[in-house]
Amino acid sequence: MIIAFSLYRANLGVRMLESTTELEYAEVDGKLTLDRFSSQSTKIARETADSYHRYHIDTEEVEDADPLPHRFLVEVGKVGLATLLAKETLHYFRPWDPNFDVIFARPCTYGVFSGPVGGFAPKPELCVGCMRCAVQHPEFVKVLPNPDLLELGDSYTTHGHITAIDEEARKGMVPVRGQGYRGRFGGPGFDGMLTDMSEIVRPSRDGIHGRELIGTSVDIGSxxxxxTFDSDGRITGPTPEMFTIQVPFVFDLPPGDLGTEELARVVTSTAAEIDTIACLDASLVLREGLDSPYIAPVMDAVMGSRASQFPNARMIELTLTPGRPWGWDCSGFEAACDATDAIVAVRIAFEEGWQDLMSNAIDAGAKVIHLLADLHGEGSDGTFVTELFKEAHMMLIEQGCRDEVTLIGAGGIVGADHVPKAIISGLDAVALDLPVLFALQGRSHGSLKERALVSGTLPKNLDENWAQQRLTNLCGSWRDQLLEILGAMGVREVRRLRGEFGRSMLVSHLEYEAFEDISGYVGGGS
Amino acid sequence: MQLPQILVDAYDAYKGKIVKPSDNLLHKTTGLLQNGMNARAFGEYPSPEALGDARWTDELILSTWYMAETGKVPSDMNFKTGKSDGGFDRLDFQFLPEEEWLEHSEEIDTAIPLNRRADGKHDLGIDIPWYGGGMSYGSVSINVMMARAKNAKRWNSYMSTGEGGYPTELYEVKENVITQVATGYFGVEEETIQAAPIVEFKYAQGAKPGLGGHLLAAKAGEEVAKLRGSVPFVSLFSPFPFHSTYSVEDHSKHLDWIETVNPQALLSVKVSTPHDVDMVAVGSYYAGAHIIHLDGSYGGTGAAPEIAKKNIAMPIELAIPKVHKFLQKEGVRDKVTLIASGGVRTADDIAKAIALGADGCVLGTTDLVGMGCTRCANCEGGPSGRGCPWGLTTTDIELQEWVQQDWAEMRLDNLYKAMQWRLRDILRKLAMDDVSQLRGRTDLLRYIGKEGVE
Incomplete structure (x- = not known):
């Protein structure tokens, strides 16, 4: 759905169904007939239509607070440059026609040599690596990759991911460039998955691409x-217990030492701005007074009864008790359910026995499972998340309850393309962790694999309005890129992408099909 | 509303702040650029540290420059493969023992036919198994377009207009120019279809499959806009897909329409590489296509969303065998010409594509690299909004002058000579005297592990 419901509107559909029992129309106005139900539906639909507005994320380019190291270093030999200028002065200068445009012509259209003394004080921050200066003047100009940039991130979350996130958060646009793909063929993890497209199908006949009519909202809950209805038209069975967010991603509990008060305020306001939710430590939510429909307080399962402290939350997340990693804490879950009307979700790490834990949680009535891989996207046995998400999704299908449980997943989601690929693998929505840090131009220190060990710093004197706009921009850019993928497939709703493995192609499978009869090919993918 | 600075700059440039270079400046700049390219290609200076990427390594770029300068393959650089760790870069030929090799000879035939339907239309062919891919006026300068077209004429091959109209200058070489009809119909007129020996329907482009075309505002100057029937400095987005096509039957009507306007023209259908590309190819054949042109996902572009380049659809190496085998199963393989593009960089890549099942290839980026491109990826306009600083993918009044037609045509001619030489070299080492004998011979390929990648 592209209609952006307010929280109230988002619940109208549920309320419409609940109305037969909770709003007690039957008691007030007599028996609920099909005609009355129809007229109520019409009324609600009219109200909804009257309040319609197209969902949109307001992006706006913002300045850097702590710019990343620039991509290139530019080294100019001063003697070489002076010699060139002298030679060209002798060659071109005439008193009646000094030819200054020729003598001082600079080989850069991006302004690297645009300062008052030109190449004697280059501006490497403007260099885009076209190499024209280094080719035109090989004797004294060098353009080098900046090692400071190359050192950002780690082996999984590379400087390439970080610079992409930085650009997306700065501009809020889909990065568009010339030239073709520059990287390796296929690759591990998400890189080994390609998304499909259709030559003739598109989401809609309307508009340039029809992509403005693609829905990115997802339902969280059951x-x-x-x-089921009784003979009087009353609903007798379970009704939907869910709420809708407008993008298929939420902000995850900040890993390691990133969960500061200022970051909490930023993700809270951004979640409200774009209509999603942010998972935050429950004690931090209480301390900062952040309780709202856009926050999912995360607490230990044994503290479940404290869920009542968050009356505005639509979802509470429970983690397992340290020291009892594989025991399903049913009492904590039940206590949380008793203490709140919010949906109670369970966070499960992809560690040994996660399947049993997930089954136990679902049997106990959990409607949302938040799955966690490490930040390299791997479970404890090294399996990548695409396989783990798929396994979780298939488990629910086999149990016949896929639509009764929402799967949120996190771990290794550091690029816009990872969102649709994770959804294709079986998730309803993904949770963002490290991208938040890099969107705010934070810096990480050391490995980015273990959640608990992540260390990072945000820019000093963080302007929270600036930070909110950066994060909003990132979400706008990633949503637009999701629309590109969905538009190419001709898929009209991101909800329809969930678990659609047929919408993806695995490089390893394609390679086998293409190269199986070629000598030396042993499979496994590039 | 305040215009973005990039557009203001582009407009200022158009209004005269940036002017055509003086003769002295032109002489100086082109001299420095050309001398510098040669010095780098001949190894007088070390390879620039920041040059190249996994697909186009510094060696591949510099060796292409070397070939464009000399017409010969270099002896001390890898001119065959990149370092992408897969696809063409992991394939090699299993050559025969040296005593079975043929002599290197111009008698080794590199020509292929394009019309295999025997339907009474033009009996067209090309002397080398590749032609120039679509790069529109607007995405590249008129100098680049004319250099490519003239070189195509020199080699009895073709060059596609891309989707940007048909500049008047092209009529000079119209026998070697393919008119492209794409989803925005920019510049498509009855006259330009009637002028074309081949009309190419572009359904999708490998670098941005399913996303239509993009020419960003800063590059859509007055001349470009005029040719496309649009407003200057307004971004142009071709829709996706054809709004009149929902089936093979609709597609067939498109081809009928062209046939009505130009009954002798061959029909080419350019598609990208989705999972069902084999079905698409067969459907296109039955709709009347003479040429099925597959454009793989690692192909070039003047502007495309970064997310599309790697992630949507499949690389060409994986699509060719799929389509080739399916056309064989359907019994129509010898009635249609299968052309591959999208990441085809070298003569070795062309030979491998043919061994995988294609008849020939289409080149785009290779031509640009031959003329000086360093793959800096600022074709869409870059931070300056003016387009390529080398003068290739731009219509900027000043920048486009850095690529002079005669010089560029000479470089392409040399590059093609070297590539044809290398293709013949491969064929002779397989004891083949005709490139058509190589088609589908995957038994002559070997897959090399990481330790074998150069």
Whole structure:
């Protein structure tokens, strides 16, 4: 759905169904007939239509607070440059026609040599690596990759991911460049998955691409497979317990030492701005007074009864008790359910026995499972998240309850393309962790694999309005890039992408099909 | 509303702040550029540290420059493969023992036919198994376009207009120019279809499959806009897909339409590489296509969303065998010409594509590299908004002068000579005297592990 419901509107559909029992129309106005139900539906639909506005994320380019190291270093030999200028002065200068445009012509259209003394004080921050100066003047100009930039991130979250996130958060646009793909063929993890497209199908006949009509909203919670009514038209079975967010991503609990008060305020306001949710430590939420529909307080399962402290939250997340990693804490879950009307989600790490834990949680009534791989996208046995998400998704299908449980997943999501690929693998929504840090021009220190060990710093004197706009820009850019992928496939709703493995192609499979009869090919993918 | 600075700059340039270079400046700049390129290609200076990427390594770029300068393959650089760790870069030929090799000879035939339908239309062919891919006026300068077209004429090959109209200058070499009809119909007129020996329907482009075309505002200057029937300095987005095509039957009507306007023209259908590309190819054949042109996902572009380049659709190496085998199963393989593009960089890549099942290839980026491109990826306009600083992918009044037509045509001619030489070299080492004998011979390929990648 592209209609952006307010929280109230988002619940209208549920309320419409609940109305037969909770709003007690039957008691107030007599028996609820099909005609009355129809007229109520019409009324609500009219109200909804009257309040319609197209969902949109307001992006706006913002300045850097702590710019990344620039891409290139530019070294100019001063003697070489002076010699060149002298030679060209002798060659071109005439008193009646000094030819200054020729003598001082600079080989850069981007302004690297645009300062008052030109190449004697180059501006490497403007260099885009076209190499024209280094080719035109090989004797004294060098353009080098900046090692400071190359050192950002780690082996999984590379400087390439970080610079992409930085650009997306600065401009809020889809990065567009000339030239073709520059990287390796296929690759591990998400790189080994390609998304499909259709030559003739598109989401809609309307508009340039129809992509403005593609829906990115997802439902968090549970939808019964069918409704049951009694002879008086009352719903007797379960009703939907869910709410809708407008983008298929949420902000995850900041890993390591990133969960500061200022970051919490930024993700809270951004979640409200774009209509999603942010998972934050429950004690931090209380301390900062951040309780709102856009916050999912995360607490230990044994503290479940404290869920009542967050009356505005639509979702509470429970983590397992340290020291009892594989025991399903049913009492904590039940206590949380008793203490709040919010949806109670369970966070499960992809560690040994996660499948049993997930089954236990679902049996106990959990409607949302938040799955966690490490930040390289791997479970404890090294399996990559695309396989783990798929396994979780298939488990629910086999149990016949896929639509009754929402799967949120995190770990290794550091590029816009990872969102649709994770959804294709079976998730309803992904949770963003490290991208938040890099969107705010934070710096990481050391490995970015273990959640608990992540260390990072945000820019000093963080302007929270600036930070909110950066994060909003990132979300706008990633949503637009999701629309590009969905538009190419001809898929009209991101919800329809969930678990659609057929919408992806695995490089390893394609390679096998193409190269199986070639000598020396042993499979496994590039 | 305040215009973005990039557009203000572009407009200022158009209004005269940036002017055509003086003769002295032209002489100086082109001299420095050309001398510098040669010095780098001949190894007088070390390879620039920041040059190249996994697909186009510094060696591949510099060796292409060397070939464009000399017409010969270099002896001390890897001119065959990149370092992408897969696809063409992991394939090599299993050559015969040296005593079975043929002599290197111009008698080794590199020509291929394009019309295999025997339907009474033009009996067209090309002397080398590749032609120039579509790069529109606007995405590249008129100098680049004319250099490519003239070189195509020299080699009895073709060059596609891309989707940007048909500049008047092209009529000079119209026998070697393919008119492209793409989803925005920019510049498509009855006259330009009637002028074309081949009309190419572009359904999708490998670098941005399913996303239509993009020419950003800063590059859509007055001349470009006039040719496309649009407003200057307004971004032009071709829709995706054809708004009149929902089936093979609709597609067939498109081809019928062209046939009505130009009954003798061959029909080419350019598609990208989705999972069902084999079905698309067969459908295109039955709709009447003479040429099925597959454009793989690692192909070039003047502007494309970064997310599309790697992630949507499949690389050409994986699509060719799929389509080739399916056309064989359908019994129509010898009635249609299969052309591959999208990441085809070298003569070795062309030979490998043919061994995988293609008849020939289309080149785009290779031509640009031959003329000086360093793959800096600022074709869409870059931070300056003026386009390519080398003068290739730009219509900027000043920058486009850095690529002079005669010089560029000479470089392409040399590059093609070297590539044809290398292609013949491969064929002779396989004891083949005709490139058509190589088609589908995957038994002559070997897959090399990481330790074998140069």
């Amino acid at each position: 939808k019964p497979m069918h409704l």
